[in-house]
Amino acid sequence: MDSQQFREAATATIDEIITYFDTLGSRGVVSAVEPGYLRKLLPAEAPQDGEPWADIQKDIEAKIMPGITHWSHPGFHAFFPCATSYPSILGELYSAALSGACFNWICSPAVTELETVVLDWLAKLLGLPACFLSTGPTRGGGVIQGSASEAILTAMVAARDKYLRETLPFPYPLPSSTSSPATDSSDTDTETANAREEAIARKRARMVALGTTLTHSSARKAAQILGVRFRAVRVSARDGYALTAPALAAALAECRAQGLEPFFLAATLGTTDVCSVDDFAGVAEALDADYEAAAAAGVVFSGGGDGFGGRHGDGDGAGDGQRTTTNNGCAAVAGAQGQSRPGEVWVHVDAAYAGAALVCPEVQARVRIGLIERFHSFDMNMHKWLLVNFDASCFFVRDRDWLVRALGVNQAVYGNKASDGGLVTDYREWQIPLGRRFRSLKIWFVLRSYGVKGLQEYIRRTIALGEQFAASLRAREDLFEIVAGPSFALTVFRLAARSEGETLEERNALTRALYEKVNATGKIWLTSTVLDGRFAIRLMTGVRTTEREHVEAAVKTLVEVAEEVMKG
Numbered sequence: 001m002d003s004q005q006f007r008e009a010a011t012a013t014i015d016e017i018i019t020y021f022d023t024l025g026s027r028g029v030v031s032a033v034e035p036g037y038l039r040k041l042l043p044a045e046a047p048q049d050g051e052p053w054a055d056i057q058k059d060i061e062a063k064i065m066p067g068i069t070h071w072s073h074p075g076f077h078a079f080f081p082c083a084t085s086y087p088s089i090l091g092e093l094y095s096a097a098l099s100g101a102c103f104n105w106i107c108s109p110a111v112t113e114l115e116t117v118v119l120d121w122l123a124k125l126l127g128l129p130a131c132f133l134s135t136g137p138t139r140g141g142g143v144i145q146g147s148a149s150e151a152i153l154t155a156m157v158a159a160r161d162k163y164l165r166e167t168l169p170f171p172y173p174l175p176s177s178t179s180s181p182a183t184d185s186s187d188t189d190t191e192t193a194n195a196r197e198e199a200i201a202r203k204r205a206r207m208v209a210l211g212t213t214l215t216h217s218s219a220r221k222a223a224q225i226l227g228v229r230f231r232a233v234r235v236s237a238r239d240g241y242a243l244t245a246p247a248l249a250a251a252l253a254e255c256r257a258q259g260l261e262p263f264f265l266a267a268t269l270g271t272t273d274v275c276s277v278d279d280f281a282g283v284a285e286a287l288d289a290d291y292e293a294a295a296a297a298g299v300v301f302s303g304g305g306d307g308f309g310g311r312h313g314d315g316d317g318a319g320d321g322q323r324t325t326t327n328n329g330c331a332a333v334a335g336a337q338g339q340s341r342p343g344e345v346w347v348h349v350d351a352a353y354a355g356a357a358l359v360c361p362e363v364q365a366r367v368r369i370g371l372i373e374r375f376h377s378f379d380m381n382m383h384k385w386l387l388v389n390f391d392a393s394c395f396f397v398r399d400r401d402w403l404v405r406a407l408g409v410n411q412a413v414y415g416n417k418a419s420d421g422g423l424v425t426d427y428r429e430w431q432i433p434l435g436r437r438f439r440s441l442k443i444w445f446v447l448r449s450y451g452v453k454g455l456q457e458y459i460r461r462t463i464a465l466g467e468q469f470a471a472s473l474r475a476r477e478d479l480f481e482i483v484a485g486p487s488f489a490l491t492v493f494r495l496a497a498r499s500e501g502e503t504l505e506e507r508n509a510l511t512r513a514l515y516e517k518v519n520a521t522g523k524i525w526l527t528s529t530v531l532d533g534r535f536a537i538r539l540m541t542g543v544r545t546t547e548r549e550h551v552e553a554a555v556k557t558l559v560e561v562a563e564e565v566m567k568g
C-alpha cells in the first residue's frame with residue numbers, strides 16, 4: 001500500500017467507522033454467531049497475492065461485524081463499560097504510525113515524558129494525594145499498564161520484594177554469587193547460600209495476600225502467579241459489601257495466630273459485583289493496630305535509615321533467631337505523606353472502574369480519597385469509564401523505587417548514557433513487559449478534547465442515568481427489589497418475592513428466567529452475579545452512547561418480561 005492508496009483506504013475506513021457509530025443503536029448488542037463461525041467464512045491459508053483494500057474492507061461488515069458484541073451500544077449494560085471516543089481513536093492512529101518498543105527514555109523521549117506529564121494531570125484530576133505524583137514528596141508517580149490485572153500483579157511483585165527486603169535477616173535479593181553458588185565456591189559459601197534460599201522459600205510459603213470475597217479475581221490470580229497464599233475476608237450486605245476495620249482486624253489476627261505473614265491487601269473502590277467501596281479509614285486503623293501488635297510480639301522489627309535490623313519471628317527455620325541488618329538501602333519513605341514501616345502490609349487500591357468518577361470533586365469527598373496517602377499503590381482503568389479505548393490502566397505508586405527495585409533488571413544491550421546516568425525514567429523498570437506502546441497520546445487527546453468539565457459532565461450524566469434506572473425499579477416494587485446501589489452507575493436487583501413463602505431457590509430461578517429472557521430479546525445486554533446465595537442482575541449505565549431514552553427502553557423491556565415471568 002503506497003501513500004496515495006493509504007490516503008484513500010484511510011478515508012474510506014474513517015467514513016465507515018463514523019457510520020458505525022452513527023447507526024450503532026440499530027444493531028443487536030450481542031453477537032449471535034455460533035462458535036467457529038469465522039473459520040467457515042475464511043480461506044484456509046493466507047492469500048498468495050496482495051488484495052486491494054476495497055476487498056479487504058468489505059469483509060469487515062460481511063465477516064467480522066456478525067461476530068462483534070458492541071460495547072459502545074446504548075443498550076450495553078453488562079459488566080462495566082469498555083470505552084472509546086473519537087479523540088482516543090486518533091491517539092491510536094498516531095501511536096500505530098509512530099510504532100516503537102519504547103521501554104527506555106531514549107527509545108523515544110516524548111513517549112516517556114508525555115506519559116509522566118499526563119499521569120500527573122490525571123492524578124491531580126482524580127484528587128490523588130501528592131505522594132502519587134512524579135513531582136510529589138515521596139518519589140511517586142504513575143505508569144500506564146495494559147490492564148488492572150497487570151497492575152495488581154505488578155503491585156504484588158513490588159510488595160513481595162519490599163517485604164522480603166525488609167524482613168529477611170540478610171540482603172535480598174541475594175548477590176548473584178551467593179544466590180546461585182558458583183562451582184568454585186567453598187563448601188561454606190554454598191551452605192550459607194542454600195540456607196538463605198531455604199529461608200526465603202519458607203518465608204514465601206507463609207506470605208499472605210488479603211482481599212475480600214468481592215475483590216476482583218485478578219488479586220487471587222496475582223497471588224497464584226507469585227506462589228503466595230490468598231485469603232478472602234468475607235464481606236456482607238450488612239456492611240454494604242465493604243471491608244471494615246473489625247473484619248480486617250479479625251482476618252489479620254487469624255493469619256498471625258496461624259504463623260502466616262500478611263504482606264499485601266487489595267482494597268477496592270468500586271467492586272465488580274456491586275460497586276461497593278472499602279472503608280479506607282477502617283483499613284488503615286486495622287493495619288496500624290496489627291502492626292503495633294505484631295511489632296510488640298517481635299514479629300516485625302522496625303528498622304530505619306538504609307537497613308532494617310532485627311529478627312523476623314519465623315520461629316521455624318533458617319535465618320531465624322538472628323539479629324542482623326540488611327543492607328538493601330530500602331529507606332523508609334520520608335515526608336509529609338507518611339512513613340513506610342518495614343514489613344508493613346502493602347495496600348493496593350483497585351479502582352479499575354469507579355476510579356473514573358473521582359474526576360468529580362463530590363466523589364473525591366464522598367470516598368475520602370485523601371486517606372489513600374497511607375496506602376502504597378492505586379490503579380484505575382481510563383479504558384473502562386473515562387473515554388479512552390483499551391488499553392489504558394493508570395497505575396500509581398507512592399515510591400517508584402519499590403517498582404524499580406523489584407523489576408529493574410539490567411542487560412547490557414539496554415544500557416545508554418541517559419539511563420546509566422540516572423537522568424531519566426525508564427518505564428521498563430516499572431512494569432512486567434519490556435516493550436511498551438505510545439499509550440499516553442490517546443489519554444492526552446481525550447483529556448484535551450473533553451477538558452475536565454467535559455469528563456465531569458459525562459460521569460455525572462451516566463451516574464444520573466443509574467439513579468433514573470433505580471428510581472424506575474423502586475416505582476415497581478411489586479416486580480423488583482434492589483439488592484445494591486445505585487452506586488457509580490450500577491444497580492443490582494432481583495425479582496420481588498411473589499409470595500411470603502417463596503424459597504430462595506424459587507426466587508433465584510425466577511430472577512434467572514427474567515435475566516435470560518431479557519438478554520434473549522437482543523435489545524439490551526445485562527450480566528448477573530450471586531450475592532449471599534441470591535441470584536441478582538446487574539445493570540450499568542456508563543456507556544457513552546446511553547441516554548435517558550435508552551434507560552427508559554431498558555426499563556420497559558424489563559417490566560414486560562418481569563410481568564410475564566411473575567405470571568408464569
Ligand code: PLP
Nearest residue numbers: 147148149216270271272350352
Ligand atoms: N478490578 C475490578 C474492580 C474490575 O471490575 C475489573 C474488571 O472489570 C478488574 C479489576 C480487571 O480489569 P482488567 O480487565 O483491566 O484486568
